[in-house]
Amino acid sequence: MGHTTSTSVSARGRSTVPLLLVALVWSTSAVMASAQAPTSLAPAGWDAGIKLSEARDRNPDPSIVEIDLTARLADVEVAPGKIVKAWTYDGGLPGPLIRAHVGDRVIVHFTNHLPQPTTIHWHGVRVPIEMDGVPDISQPEVKGGDIFTYDFIVRDAGLYWYHPHVMSAAQVGSGLYGALLVEDPADAVGVIDEITLVLSDIGFDSKGVLESADSGGPAGMVFGREGNYILVNGKVMPTLRARSGAPQRWRIVNAAKSRYFLLDLEGQPFYVIGADGGLQERPETTETLLITPGERADVIVTPRGSSGGTLTLRAQLYNRGYGSVEYRNVEDVLTIAFSDQPTLPVQTLPAVHRDIAAPKVAGATRVDVVLTLPPAGADGKSEFRVNGVPFWKAKPYMATVGETQLWTVKNESKFAHPFHLHGFFFLPLDEKLEPIHPMAWKDTLNVPIDGTIRFLVVFDERPGMWMFHCHILDHADGGLMGHVHLGPR
Ligand SMILES: [Cu+2]
Incomplete structure (x- = not known):
């Protein structure tokens, strides 16, 4: 594969093992219940209705991911017949999923065709300050028609995301965000049916015109404006197919500009294996999963239901301040539609483990x-x-x-x-x-x-x-x- 993790020296105790060694000892940071190569348990085309488009790597070097990315306005269909004039990366909502391996060099040739200056911030990625996307600190704003090249090494496995850092509420709220997935062979936890889910929302009227970024005036600012449509990978209430009893790994990011997602799966558990910066110390099971704006979660779900039936991923109310629970209802986020295959017997979930050396409090x-x-x-x-x-x-x-x-x-x-x-x-x-x-x-x-x-x-x-x-x-x-x-x- 040609990737190496040996360049990713971590100051935070993450064991970094050259890839060859990883292949031999399966790394010290992630331990699987079984070393057998996992096979897909999901029905054919299970994620076809929801899968993110992916950025095209135009560099043949296996350790370099080099892509072109353009910010521009585009009509986006978020539900059948429901079209919004969104601000997009490459015409899509969200922007394309960028995939890299830990240690890779990521080069993004970015062109701004928006009617406003912008930048790209790589949320969570340990980039040099020059690549952090903050205007006047990292770089000048990228004006309309201008190009800027982002170039950095991805040191840490995990799910990250990208978004502007100019007029952020307006630009993110209009659709400018995408996911960056940094994979590590050591993080292959044994569940092959994996999907990245970008949760967000967007506000627009019946003509597809975006809600004004300053709607509601000062009170709107104080609350934190939420869009009237919840989106999963840019779709309103999409469908994911599943075989009852078959585990799926969901890599989730909340890219909404204000909305909290307190997820529940009609009471079925989430098996949480990771957070913002990759795998966590050990798994934890929860019935509700709170993901606030900017946060990520790495979870395994094993949806169970009747053949041909459905299960709904919902957003429960979370009190983040006045207006977030008053006169509001639980909202539906995603439908899981079961195939007619028989329910699988209970699967052993991977005993994921990561050694995390806590920094010392003494002297801090x-x-x-x-x-x-x-x-x-x-x-x-x-x-x-x-x-x-x-x-x-x-x-x-x-x-x-x-x-x-x-x-x-x-x-x-x-x-x-x-x-x-x-x-x-x-x-x-x-x-x-x-x-x-x-x-x-x-x-x-x-x-x-x-x-x-x-x-x-x-x-x-x-x-x-x-x-x-x-x-x-x-x-x-x-x-x-x-x-x-x-x-x-
Ligand atoms: Cu706040």
Whole structure:
């Protein structure tokens, strides 16, 4: 295959083993219940109605993924006869799935044909600051008609995603997002029927015209605008086929600009094996799966139902602030349609395991952050504040290369916030400053209403000005952003 993981030196304890060795010992980071080559258990064409289009790699070098990507307006059919004039990558909603192997070099020749400047941010990927897509920090804005080449190594296996960092709420909300899947042979957990699911929403009227990005005025900003159509891989309520009792691996990203997804499968369990930064310490079973904007989940589901019947993936209500549960209903997300094959006997799910070495709390620099939403001013405008100031009045937080920091983020606003740090993974801790198990590398973490999150982050060798912000993009635009200035040692 020609891929090598030997270049991906990790500062975070991920065992990195050259591929040859992986093939021999099946790696130290993922252990399967059985080393037998898995075979598909799904009915033929099970994912045909929902599968993402994929970016075309035009570089014959097996360790380089080189693609062209164009942002442009396009008519997109999200349901039969339901067409929206969306902002797209390559004319699709979402943009094409980019597939790479850990250690690959990814080159993206990006052209902007939008009526606005834009950039691409590679959410969760440990890129150099020059590739982070933040205007004026990483790069100038890419103006209409201009080209920018993104070029970086993908060091970590996992599901990532890409989206603009210019007028983010408007541009992401209009359709600009796509998934980047970085695969590692060591992460082949034994379930071959795998699909990437990009969850999002979009707002448009009966003529297919996008809802204005500032609809609802200041109150819309404070809530975080949600689109009126839930999308899975760009489709309203698509159908995935399944054989009852056959496990499927779902790689899920929430690319919505504000909407939380509290998923349930009519009470059937999700077997969670990974999060933002790849596989987690050990699997965990849950009946509801919360994925807030920006977060990812790697889960195995084993849907069960009657031959020819259906099962519905639903979004339950989650209270992320006023307007998120009042007068709202559980919404349907995806239909699972069972084949007429007999139900399979109970399958042993893979005993996925990953060694995660927690950074040390002792010696970590403490950083305390409080999120607030003061009453609106006389002009009726509200602003979110981080330690008393919105981002446009904030000074950067300081860090040095190699430093470990312990962040405490306290939410004193009456809205929940998915807190996202660019460029680095962090490890969530509990109130006793012990790692939360199963441990998982995160780059986005929900701070519930009146809640507090704590995490350890090791700032590796990539100096620069790294953003953090709420991934409810209206909140980010409304003040809830900041920067970490990572300087040389
Ligand atoms: Cu927020």
